[in-house]
Amino acid sequence: MVDHRKLGRELEIFHSDPLIGAGLPIWLPAGAAARQAVEDRIRERERRAGYQHVMSPPLAKRELYELSGHLAHFARDMFPPLRMSADDELMLRPSLCPHHALVYRSRGRSYRDLPLRIAELGGMYRAERSGVLGGLSRVRAISLNDGHTFCAPEQVVGEVERELALIRWAHAEVGVRVSGIRLSLRAPDDAVDDPAMWARAEAVLREALSRSGSTYVDGPGEAAFYGPKIDIQVRDDAGREMTLSTVQVDYGRPYRFGLEYAAADGSRRVPVMIHRSLVGSMERLFAHLIEVHEGAFPAWYAPVQLVVLPVDAGQLDAARAFREAGLDAGLRVELSADGSLGSRIRQSAVRKIPYVAVLGEREVAAGAVSLRPRDGNALPPMPAADALHRIARAVAPA
Numbered sequence: 001m002v003d004h005r006k007l008g009r010e011l012e013i014f015h016s017d018p019l020i021g022a023g024l025p026i027w028l029p030a031g032a033a034a035r036q037a038v039e040d041r042i043r044e045r046e047r048r049a050g051y052q053h054v055m056s057p058p059l060a061k062r063e064l065y066e067l068s069g070h071l072a073h074f075a076r077d078m079f080p081p082l083r084m085s086a087d088d089e090l091m092l093r094p095s096l097c098p099h100h101a102l103v104y105r106s107r108g109r110s111y112r113d114l115p116l117r118i119a120e121l122g123g124m125y126r127a128e129r130s131g132v133l134g135g136l137s138r139v140r141a142i143s144l145n146d147g148h149t150f151c152a153p154e155q156v157v158g159e160v161e162r163e164l165a166l167i168r169w170a171h172a173e174v175g176v177r178v179s180g181i182r183l184s185l186r187a188p189d190d191a192v193d194d195p196a197m198w199a200r201a202e203a204v205l206r207e208a209l210s211r212s213g214s215t216y217v218d219g220p221g222e223a224a225f226y227g228p229k230i231d232i233q234v235r236d237d238a239g240r241e242m243t244l245s246t247v248q249v250d251y252g253r254p255y256r257f258g259l260e261y262a263a264a265d266g267s268r269r270v271p272v273m274i275h276r277s278l279v280g281s282m283e284r285l286f287a288h289l290i291e292v293h294e295g296a297f298p299a300w301y302a303p304v305q306l307v308v309l310p311v312d313a314g315q316l317d318a319a320r321a322f323r324e325a326g327l328d329a330g331l332r333v334e335l336s337a338d339g340s341l342g343s344r345i346r347q348s349a350v351r352k353i354p355y356v357a358v359l360g361e362r363e364v365a366a367g368a369v370s371l372r373p374r375d376g377n378a379l380p381p382m383p384a385a386d387a388l389h390r391i392a393r394a395v396a397p398a
């Protein structure tokens, strides 16, 4: 593996500028293109899995975080409030959960609405000390692939099992290399408000893990402040382990937020809240993906999928037309015409571009291109339309 900070710079995936500050990376065009492709693929899968997507602002009134418990348990990790007036303070959110609880509460709910699955790729903020910040793996502005399922108590195990299956799908899709699964529990001597609730949440998570055939270890002292959680771990190139995906069962937040639903018998009941992230934050995910793929992302989310190389100026018009046809076919395409053909081919290899199309005099006369796939030998010239078709098929969703 390689350090994602070095390769991320070389491949122009992200940029850190002292004028913006530590832990606040900019996604450059290559990184933004790859990230958008991954976000789109995951959003589509979530939609098919019954999630409804929302968009919520990354800050809220101080009172929201008093209600959620974040200020009592988590204030050290939050940025200081933005004071608008003596009785009006806004805070950057440390998680999306409170906003999603308010989505649930935005109208009356009945048992027929459950499970209600809410998802968002949203911004959140952590006041990490500057000493621990580095590249994309520890940042202060976080773009989280988040989701919350509100369900009846008897639906919880099935929902957690379903989330574990979705996480496995997502990892296989983007190429995450899992180093282990941890059941994060409170420390044995930790006092909590409601030990019975914690015990119930732990039992549910163990049941879902065992039903899904997952091997895991216990992690005492690693729980969230509101409950135990399943953490799916990855390692960086230096061997440090960190959490990427999580599933958490929370019986407490719905009480604090006064969430309820009308049961089939007409009584008012309190739902259970499942917090989950399929691939964690986009920042940590890409730190990991850059390292495991050594920058050679699968073609479907490669920043540039095809580079078009005319041998000399005589083929420039044909090369431009081929680039346009590639863009119209939905591909991310670049044209490179400066310098020797050999050096342009080498540059494309350094940038790990999945397909190179060479247009020489012979190809242009025949309406053809010569394709060189990143992972194989150069192919004999083929009609331009066939080449685009072949690439479009290779980068299409499975």
Ligand SMILES: [Zn+2]
Residues within 6 Å of the ligand: 095, 096, 097, 148, 275, 276
């Ligand atoms: Zn949450």
